[in-house]
Amino acid sequence: MLIPVLIGMSIITFFIVHAIPGSPAKAILGERATPEAVERLEKSMGLNDPLYIQYFRYLGNILQGDLGTSVKTGRPVLEEIGPYLAATFELALFAMLIAIFFGVNLGIISAWRHNSTVDYGSMVIALIGVSMPVFWLGLMEQWIFAQELDWLPSNGRMDPRMFFEPITHFYFLDALIQGNFYALQDAFNHILLPAVALGTIPMAIIARMTRSSMLEVMRSDYIRTARAKGVGETLIIYKHALKNAFIPIVTVFGLQMGLLLGGAILTETIFSWPGVGRYLYDAIHSRDYAVVQSGILVVATIFVVINLIVDLLYAYIDPRIQYGKE
Amino acid sequence: MSMNAPTMPNQESVTETKPEQMDSPFRDSMRALLRHRSAMIGGGIILFFILIALIAPLLLPFGYNQIDADARLQAPSAEHWFGTDDFGRDIFARVIYGARISLWVGFFAITGSIVVGSVLGLIAGFYGGWRDTLISRFFDILLAFPAILLAIAIVAMLGPGLENAMYAIAIINVPTFGRLMRSRVLAVKQEDYVLAARAIGMKNSRILFRHILPNSWTPIMVQGTLGFATAVLEAAALGFIGMGAQPPEPEWGKMLSDSRAFIQSAPWTMVFPGLAIMLTVLGFNLLGDGLRDVLDPRMKQ
Numbered sequence: 109m110l111i112p113v114l115i116g117m118s119i120i121t122f123f124i125v126h127a128i129p130g131s132p133a134k135a136i137l138g139e140r141a142t143p144e145a146v147e148r149l150e151k152s153m154g155l156n157d158p159l160y161i162q163y164f165r166y167l168g169n170i171l172q173g174d175l176g177t178s179v180k181t182g183r184p185v186l187e188e189i190g191p192y193l194a195a196t197f198e199l200a201l202f203a204m205l206i207a208i209f210f211g212v213n214l215g216i217i218s219a220w221r222h223n224s225t226v227d228y229g230s231m232v233i234a235l236i237g238v239s240m241p242v243f244w245l246g247l248m249e250q251w252i253f254a255q256e257l258d259w260l261p262s263n264g265r266m267d268p269r270m271f272f273e274p275i276t277h278f279y280f281l282d283a284l285i286q287g288n289f290y291a292l293q294d295a296f297n298h299i300l301l302p303a304v305a306l307g308t309i310p311m312a313i314i315a316r317m318t319r320s321s322m323l324e325v326m327r328s329d330y331i332r333t334a335r336a337k338g339v340g341e342t343l344i345i346y347k348h349a350l351k352n353a354f355i356p357i358v359t360v361f362g363l364q365m366g367l368l369l370g371g372a373i374l375t376e377t378i379f380s381w382p383g384v385g386r387y388l389y390d391a392i393h394s395r396d397y398a399v400v401q402s403g404i405l406v407v408a409t410i411f412v413v414i415n416l417i418v419d420l421l422y423a424y425i426d427p428r429i430q431y432g433k434e
Numbered sequence: 435m436s437m438n439a440p441t442m443p444n445q446e447s448v449t450e451t452k453p454e455q456m457d458s459p460f461r462d463s464m465r466a467l468l469r470h471r472s473a474m475i476g477g478g479i480i481l482f483f484i485l486i487a488l489i490a491p492l493l494l495p496f497g498y499n500q501i502d503a504d505a506r507l508q509a510p511s512a513e514h515w516f517g518t519d520d521f522g523r524d525i526f527a528r529v530i531y532g533a534r535i536s537l538w539v540g541f542f543a544i545t546g547s548i549v550v551g552s553v554l555g556l557i558a559g560f561y562g563g564w565r566d567t568l569i570s571r572f573f574d575i576l577l578a579f580p581a582i583l584l585a586i587a588i589v590a591m592l593g594p595g596l597e598n599a600m601y602a603i604a605i606i607n608v609p610t611f612g613r614l615m616r617s618r619v620l621a622v623k624q625e626d627y628v629l630a631a632r633a634i635g636m637k638n639s640r641i642l643f644r645h646i647l648p649n650s651w652t653p654i655m656v657q658g659t660l661g662f663a664t665a666v667l668e669a670a671a672l673g674f675i676g677m678g679a680q681p682p683e684p685e686w687g688k689m690l691s692d693s694r695a696f697i698q699s700a701p702w703t704m705v706f707p708g709l710a711i712m713l714t715v716l717g718f719n720l721l722g723d724g725l726r727d728v729l730d731p732r733m734k735q
Contacts, residue, residue, distance in 0.1 A: 112571060113571070113574050113575055113578050116571065116572070116574075116575035116578075117575055117578055117579065120575060120576075120579075121587070124587045124588065124590075124591050125587070125591075127591040128590050128591050129591075129593065235716065235719065235720070236712070236716065238715075238719055239663065239712050239713075239715040239716035239719050240712055240715075241667055241670055241671070241674075241687075241690075241708060241711045241712060241715070242671075243670075243671065243674045243687070243690060243691075244690060244704075244707075244708030244711060244712065247690065247693070247694065247697065247704050247708070248704070248705075248708070250697055251697045251698075251701050251704065255697055255698050366580050366581075367580070367581075369580045369583070370580035370581055370582035370583055371582070373582060373583065373586070373675070374582070374671055374674065374675065377674075377675060378694075385583075388583070388586075389586070389675065392586065392587070392590045400587070400590075404579070404583060404587060407580060407583060408578050408579045408580070408583075411578060411579070411580055412578045
């Protein structure tokens with residue numbers, strides 16, 4: 109199941125990237141290159157071979173762990189993409205934490221105080237959150253919190269004047285390893301605005317999902333039994349009800365991870381976040397073939413794998429779901 | 435939103451009306467929809483935007499591309515309600531013309547996705563076999579990409595521009611409708627009336643168009659309304675990163691990205707286009723949720 113999808117994805121990315129108008133050889137040599145020079149380079153890059161040969165060469169390289177070399181920097185994509193991926197992961201993870209924390213709690217409060225003003229208010233917030241364009245929210249945040257109030261920085265992952273040597277490129281981890289708490293604080297300040305922007309839509313969706321699934325569970329017999337025997341409200345909600353309400357929430361989480369990777373492209377553009385979205389976007393603009401096709405493939409593969417993990421998580425959360433029996 | 439569950443007026447109205455005014459399920463649904471508060475708010479917002487998009491030229495003293503070098507980056511005033519941008523163009527006029535663009539793109543992109551997705555879904559669900567395998571795998575693969583990333587790649591291939599952005603949005607939304615249609619067809623195919631139709635020797639094409647298609651419409655319509663919201667967002671996103679509408683088209687996403695240079699000096703260049711996007715998307719989301727509550731209670735999650 110996973111393998112055919114991955115192969116299909118590699119075919120689609122390969123052909124889309126090769127259909128992008130403009131010669132990569134020309135992009136390397138510049139506009140004023142002689143046609144002969146362009147032709148020579150195209151030949152040496154193998155761009156004159158039939159497409160299917162180029163595809164199989166590309167596939168063979170991938171299987172050997174060679175994702176190609178960036179034309180712009182001259183470095184292998186595999187080497188280069190790491191820090192960008194780390195930046196995106198850090199951002200997406202943080203956004204997801206925000207989304208889950210606020211989303212789940214908002215949903216619980218709504219379900220608990222069903223049909224009250226609180227419920228109504230939270231659901232209006234959730235509805236506006238779902239409809240909010242990420243990039244507009246990001247700009248508004250920059251305007252209000254970075255420009256007007258001057259509370260938080262509006263760009264990048266860390267103050268460039270900071271003395272900081274990344275090891276894993278997960279800045280939080282790096283700062284902790286080095287015991288550099290000043291850097292940790294700075295990394296936190298930098299991630300806050302983009303993470304909130306990126307996390308808003310998932311938060312809203314998780315809130316709505318939690319609410320409806322909690323409402324269903326709260327009506328069930330075992331909750332009534334728990335109430336009858338005098339279990340406290342907090343315990344009922346967080347221990348008994350939430351556990352069973354979690355299955356649809358996990359589904360949403362899986363779906364949202366993909367949206368998060370997509371939304372990261374926009375968020376990264378706005379906040380100059382050096383993540384994989386911006387890396388790809390720059391590569392498309394400079395016609396860096398190798399980076400575009402491998403980059404898209406890497407992101408899509410991660411997405412597919414996350415969805416697979418989510419599927420497996422179901423079985424763990426809900427023993428009633430079993431795989432391999434269709 | 436499911437706060438006000440619609441009451442089905444089924445029983446009373448059927449008994450009260452005369453035979454010639456028999457209630458159809460369609461009329462029932464419409465009546466329930468009219469009673470659905472959030473759906474009506476959503477529908478109202480959409481109608482409002484459609485209306486201003488239609489009568490835009492009558493509303494405005496300024497053209498959306500009327501450049502006025504003396505009125506650059508002016509704050510909102512009685513003359514320029516939403517202020518002016520860096521070319522001295524009236525932002526109110528641009529936002530209103532922007533409604534034309536967004537609705538147009540959303541409508542054609544989603545119509546395209548529905549048509550292509552439905553045809554593929556019908557074939558996959560009705561015929562099954564290798565056709566189903568092929569089409570379903572194709573959907574899986576498309577869905578394996580983060581949508582906006584795939585859209586960017588497609589636009590890069592076709593060349594930046596509003597029309598190509600529309601094609602890209604249509605393509606990335608095809609699997610959603612395709613899968614939905616396929617699952618509906620699979621369900622309807624099992625119904626007794628289809629079996630009966632087959633038993634009396636009805637042809638495949640007739641079964642498809644007379645029975646299966648009409649009975650698969652509801653979820654497609656609901657998903658189409660919600661998909662409209664997504665399409666408007668995606669079009670704005672593509673415009674924002676420069677892959678969609680090109681200057682001087684007054685597209686909302688493009689206006690937002692142009693405003694980035696003036697966040698500090700002229701925040702109104704940013705506030706209004708974004709607000710317009712949000713309201714439009716909100717309208718379609720509200721209406722879509724309402725339609726789902728009314729038409730297809732089973733889909734309610």
